[in-house]
Amino acid sequence: MQSRYFTLRDYPNGAPPRELFELRQQALPALEEGEVRIRNRWLSVDPYMRGRMSGVKTYVAPFELNAPMEGAAIGEVVESRHARFKSGDKVRHMAGWRDVAQLKGDVIEPLPDMDVPDQAYLGVLGMPGMTAWTGLHRIANLREGDNVLVSAAGGAVGSLAVQLAKAKGGTVVGIAGAEDKLAWLEQHDVAAVSYRGKGARQLAADLEEACPEGYDVYFENVGGECLEAALDNLKVGACISLCGLISRYNSEAPDRGPGNLANLLVQRARMQGFVVSDHWTEYPHFLEEVGPRVARGEIDYEETVEEGLERTPDAFLKLFEGANRGKMLVRL
Numbered sequence: 001m002q003s004r005y006f007t008l009r010d011y012p013n014g015a016p017p018r019e020l021f022e023l024r025q026q027a028l029p030a031l032e033e034g035e036v037r038i039r040n041r042w043l044s045v046d047p048y049m050r051g052r053m054s055g056v057k058t059y060v061a062p063f064e065l066n067a068p069m070e071g072a073a074i075g076e077v078v079e080s081r082h083a084r085f086k087s088g089d090k091v092r093h094m095a096g097w098r099d100v101a102q103l104k105g106d107v108i109e110p111l112p113d114m115d116v117p118d119q120a121y122l123g124v125l126g127m128p129g130m131t132a133w134t135g136l137h138r139i140a141n142l143r144e145g146d147n148v149l150v151s152a153a154g155g156a157v158g159s160l161a162v163q164l165a166k167a168k169g170g171t172v173v174g175i176a177g178a179e180d181k182l183a184w185l186e187q188h189d190v191a192a193v194s195y196r197g198k199g200a201r202q203l204a205a206d207l208e209e210a211c212p213e214g215y216d217v218y219f220e221n222v223g224g225e226c227l228e229a230a231l232d233n234l235k236v237g238a239c240i241s242l243c244g245l246i247s248r249y250n251s252e253a254p255d256r257g258p259g260n261l262a263n264l265l266v267q268r269a270r271m272q273g274f275v276v277s278d279h280w281t282e283y284p285h286f287l288e289e290v291g292p293r294v295a296r297g298e299i300d301y302e303e304t305v306e307e308g309l310e311r312t313p314d315a316f317l318k319l320f321e322g323a324n325r326g327k328m329l330v331r332l
Helices: 118-122 127-139 156-166 179-187 200-210 224-231 276-295 309-321
Strands: 002-008 021-027 035-044 073-080 090-093 100-104 148-150 172-176 191-194 215-220 234-242 270-273 303-307 327-331
Touching: 002 100, 002 309, 021 309, 035 090, 035 118, 073 100, 073 118, 090 118, 118 327, 127 156, 127 215, 127 234, 127 276, 148 156, 156 172, 156 215, 172 179, 172 200, 179 191, 191 200, 200 224, 215 224, 224 234, 303 309, 309 327
Parallel strands: 148 172, 148 215, 172 191, 215 234, 234 270, 303 327
Antiparallel strands: 002 021, 035 073, 035 100, 035 327, 073 090
């Protein structure tokens, strides 16, 4: 059986050009004992992958040049020499950016048995959803009545974060750019603040108007002017749950830090970064809490779908244009 897969030809400086992604093909060897062959049906592209394209180790190893790239995927077992899996099983794994994967069975997860679409396990019930839940409940220790601010609030992580925060009864404010994302927030009774065309000072004023009492929790996905504006609106004892800094992922030089970082001291606030993989042992707790709400239609989630393996790099690059509503996926 043949496998088509994407490789990275070089490490980019700044925004990756499309030509750095090359589609290749190879013949797969016969299955060895303990291996499973999977035909992928859904691929995930995520902002964190940009860090793996920088050639340096952060919290995850960089992509190896000219080798198959990786990412979360869902597929169907077509052949197995592992006792846990049989042909037809639906599974989740990390050998994305390709159409057929061949892996050791111990790095593959069977899909949970819930009444949700398969691709939900890459989005609202996958890594992005688990990230939102972890940042609010395990990092920020979200309490009843807390006022919560979320940046990139129309994305895969932010859109669940605002809904989980709403359930706690406080004021929830979302920062977004595109008009459709702002409208989505307003439909869910979330105060929507646009960042476009504004500096940190104006954005800070808009955030204060949206919630004059200030914020107990800031779920940070963006950095830059969003972080600076949020620092001006923290309540005493607030927590910033630092999930991502997408505004700087394609920067060609180090960014200037917030000029008002002293507000952490003044407000006796805490800012803590986290990586969701460090908390994955709690995934069953997340699934138990959020999964039934998704199955009952109580959680509204969006998906942006690109069709075909060939579109995977394009789907990834669109993440940095704000072109996705909710989770960006590729359907094979």
